Amino acid sequence: MKDRDVPGVPGAFGSGTGARRMAERIPPEVLREALGALLGDDAAPDVRADEALARKIRGIEQEYRAAQRAYMAEHREEMIELRREANLGGRGAQELDRAIGRPRPGEAPRERRRDADVAMDGSESPMMGEVPDEQQAAARQRLRQIMEGAPRVEDFATRVWESLAAPQRAAVEARLDEWRAAEAKRREEAYVRQRAMERERNAPAAQPESAQRPARRPQAEAEMMQRRPQMADGQAPERPNVAAAQRRERLMRLFERLSPEQQENMLQRLENALRDGTMPGAAAPGPARGRAQRAPADAAKPAPSMDGVEVPGPAEVD
Known part of the structure; x- marks a missing residue:
């Protein structure tokens, strides 16, 4: 019996894997372009x-x-x-x-x-x-x-x-798979942009840098400059932001591989962990600043870097 699963026809001929993969509606112009694998000048001789x-x-x-x-x-x-x-x-x-x-x-x-x-x-x-x-x-x-x-x-x-015939269907399906991949990427990018805009709208208004930190006294400023490491020519070395940029790039690549639902789930888990102080390396909630506290026994242990933060993979996110 011929396989009658038809691209763009939701569940018309059964409920197997082929029918599930073709459950989305495919625009007519995309179907016409996919049929170019059979009708175009560049069509393979066997199809x-x-x-x-x-x-x-x-x-x-x-x-x-x-x-x-x-x-x-x-x-x-x-x-x-x-x-x-x-x-x-x-x-x-x-x-x-x-x-x-x-x-x-x-x-x-x-x-x-x-x-x-x-x-x-x-x-x-x-x-x-x-x-x-x-x-x-x-x-x-x-x-x-x-x-x-x-x-x-x-x-x-x-x-x-x-x-x-079966080989011709496979050739058309290959063209449709390219369209599906492009559509999935477009939807994910749109979702990420939407989330970024929502966070911008909900973020509190940023204060000027001068209002966020008190002005240093001249003596304190001079001591700070003396303690700052100097390069051979007397200039301060560049800040080590290369590793931070690489971490952000790794995180973005992982984030783009997730579905919108998985992205939302991961963001909520990270936000909850940061808020509750359960994120490795994040400051846990404690007494008010300025109160003398006895250092714990393991106080000498440094906090893990961002590379030590475990981010759930696509298979772990429900």
């Missing part, structure tokens, strides 16, 4: 589609695109109005604009008026942010219904996939 198969694949694709265009043309006017009422922005608005398509001949002024939030009768339409929440929610719900009723790329992918 290159013959004339009959190439004609069949292109015919199926043309049927899908024609059905998609006809469906979008039927709902185009309604979708333009719904897009304005839904106050969409970002990636969602871009995808909807691609689905609606470019203005037809003679429609450019009309589209510009709508994009400028001006109604067809010349009166001003509600500006962004002034559309009632209920109206926005209803418009977005209707847009979802329209998009869900469009011809499905899964049907196109299934018909093509069933026509391919």
Whole structure:
């Protein structure tokens, strides 16, 4: 029996490993590019589609695109109005604009008026942010219904996939794996950037350096300069930040290998350990500063360096 797991068709033909790997939705343009492994000039001879198969694949694709265009043309006017009422922005608005398509001949002024939030009768339409929440929610719900009723790329992918031999499927899968890896990297980088922005927003306002530490007396400053090690030419040596930079680089490489959930788990564990004083090398909570304390028996033991901090690996993070 042929393996009928189809890329981009979630669980359509079973629940094996192949079906789980293909559970994500793959955009039509990515599928077309992956099929270039069979149809392109650089296709390997052992997987290159013959004339009959190439004609069949292109015919199926043309049927899908024609059905998609006809469906979008039927709902185009309604979708333009719904897009304005839904106050969409970002990636969602871009995808909807691609689905609606470019203005037809003679429609450019009309589209510009709508994009400028001006109604067809010349009166001003509600500006962004002034559309009632209920109206926005209803418009977005209707847009979802329209998009869900469009011809499905899964049907196109299934018909093509069933026509391919095993080596040809493997060649297409290799192209799709490249896209999956790029998408995973893009999502992880976006998550890291989002976390960094959230930490910046929640961080307390930084005080000027002069306010963070008291000014030294001239005598203390002179003694400090005398104690500072000097180089042969009399200049102070550079601070040893090379090792710290290498540690940060190692930590970032490890962090990028984790999934977003694993990254969040690791950050929470590190933050809790630092807050509770259980992190190796971190200062444990104790009595107020200035109170005389008896040194413990192992006080001579130095605190471990950052290299001694155990960071959970990907397999250890739930």
